[in-house]
Amino acid sequence: MEAARALSPLAVVEDSDEDFEALSRVLRETTSREGVKRYASGEEALAGLLGEDPRPALILLDLNLPGIRGMDVLTQLKADARLRVVPVVVLSGSSREEDIDAAYEAGANAYLSKPLDYTELRRIVVSLHDFWRIATLPGQSR
């Protein structure tokens, strides 16, 4: 286990390689790709996070997933005593009020609409990165 002040690990649940690529690209500019763990599906994320994987400091969750739906992943993460404290930032292609409300209802800590514009994405990810860096996030101990 590393010291808490180091950049806490970030979990990204994203099935789309292209979207992950875009995300990583921004993250790479701001920090190293170290400390970013990608899950390509909801099943994979739940298996890892509810299983042996270290608890991340922040979870970025795409709601539009194949197989088990993003909203169900969110619900299960928030139902887990160990993971409940980890902030979950939801990424979604939808900007519907109903979808946004439902996500917060299910325990999302932030809702980010996936923008089409890369510049916009960059701005959002940089803000997220800053938040990730300066916020005191849940500890690493299991």
Place this chain on the structure above:
Amino acid sequence: MSEPLLEPGTPVDLTNCHREPIRTPGGIQAHGALLAADESTLEIVQASANAATIFNRSVLGVSLNELLTAEVVEQLQASAADATPNLRPLRTHMLDAYAYRPAEGVLVVELEPVGSRTASLTRYQDEIARALGLLQDAPSVEELLWRAARVVRELTGSDRVWAYRFEPDDHGVIVAEEKREDLDAFLGLHYPASDIPPQARALFFQNRLRFIHDVETSATPLEPIVNPLTGEWLDLSRGVLRAVSPIHIQYLKNMGATASMSIALTTGDRLWGLISGHHYSGPLFVPHEVRATCELIGIVCSMQLQALEALEVSRRQGTLATKRSAVLDRVAASSSILDGLAAAGEDLLAVCGADGAAIRIDDELRLIGETPGDVTALLDGLTSAEVFATDDHAGEMPGVLAAPLAVARGNHIVWFRREYVRTIEWAHAPKSLAIKEVDRLNPDGSFRTWAESVEGESKPWSTVEVESVAELRSALGTFLITRAEQLAALNAELARSNEELDAFAYVAAHDLKEPLRGISNFTAFLVEDYEDTLDAEARERLATIQRLSQRMASLLDSLLEYSRIGRADLEMSDFTVGDVVQDALELLAAPPKLTVEGGEMPLRGDRIRVRQVLVNLIGNAVKYSPDEPEIAITASDGVVCVTDNGIGVAPEHHDAIFHVFRRLHPREAYGGGTGAGLTIARRIAERHGGRLWLERSTPGAGSAFCFTLEGD
């Protein structure tokens, strides 16, 4: 016959003969005699004045037994209850005797001399068998009556025998006639209803035969005139000797008749007509055997009439039913009832034998065949929900048969018949009786006729035809209902597929955005990563890819929005037009100046959606207006309108502007946009149960768009 009968013995003339008490004439025809006895003692208390002559002694106070023997009297008493004395006379002392009881305790015996042509019973039995055979074989009503007239003439030896048919207004038409060759024909002549007064018609149901043997010999009075047992004049209606009304005698004399007869033809409770005869060459005494045969002929004829009429009706019904099903087949094969009926053409006319027809359904009018010029006014004037028929409508075509389909919506089928100008040959002027025009008579019994020209009438619609139309109407009603049900099912199906389409559009639009995002992002990566190696043209093309991706994204967003409105539940609340206009202005990036009239008008709906409608309409008004737009919002009677002074919409595009993604201008002109705004706004209004439409628009002079949130 609402007026009471006259007191017996009151002198009658033309003004009161319809009230003449014909059952109690106080006398009998002079060829016979009448005895009335107290049944308890059999003592004769009243007799015709000629009885003493026939019996060669005074009869009053004498016992019936003494005159006729106890044996005969006993038989007469036994047969007195029988309804038809004509069929059952008792022959005694060369007299035919009949008995009946006109009142409690009063026994009347009528006596007639046995005729000179007395024949064997066998002969009459043969006659009857032959006559009945003839009548039973008659193929039509007309033929039946001709045969009946011939048979009756042969049996009675009367100079002329004819058959009357009574029309619905009770006037009679001669439809068959057998006569002495030298006589003028009566065939086809019409006789006014008043020729046979109502009380005489009623009597035919009780006593089917009426024979007047000799019009020249006066009636023999009863003595005393008032029956001592009842204190009243004797009711002779059940007998055969009843004296004839002096008015009728005069009538016959005017016609030159010396004797006459009538046989009732009845169908159910209706006097269908008469078989009548006139004799012109002196008295005609028809013996009881012949009268009995005539009565039988009358009865058989009546039964045959009923059967033949029923047959004729059912044949006609069959024909019309065939036409009806042809019409219904047409309707079933057509996309609309109106088209189906119009396509049926001649068959539709044949449903009731019309010359023309008009069909109007929901303001669409179709004409078939010959129709009057004022057909629309005529249709507008129809208010009854029932089938209605007339043959004397004041107009070009007097025959009108209307079948309302939906009166409230002015939906009708109306059939027409053209005018049928004809001449009625009256035997004499309908309003006057023969007695007033003595001078017109000829000695041989012929007489002048009086011709009436009938105009402004069509041939009448028969009951069968009116029923046929009613049948068609109710079949169409079922059709309308069936069609409505089909429509409802279709609507449900449509709603379901609309829902599926919405769901599909939503998912498609949503999922399409992801690869689109990839395209956009990777284009950006290319530009960033190869900044140094890309030339200006390559950068320009990559920028185009990004621009097109953006555009596609906004189209997908509109599609998402459109499908969302179909699926989302509305959150209903109450607000005013002013409230929601304020909401909309707050949402617009650059709120324009506008005037609001009727801002206090209440609305009920999903406020966010209604706001969206106004944002769209106001946004359009700004977009398509000059730099200083004059935008007015007016609200009244549930309708909200947004008016501008902008570029307007050309008439040929009034529909197109509501089609999704349909743009009338280059993409970048007027600030761009996906072309879905009005489609979405209209859908919001419709989702609320209302409408959104272009109220008016003139190119260059602005537009007015209006919407309601509730159905009309």
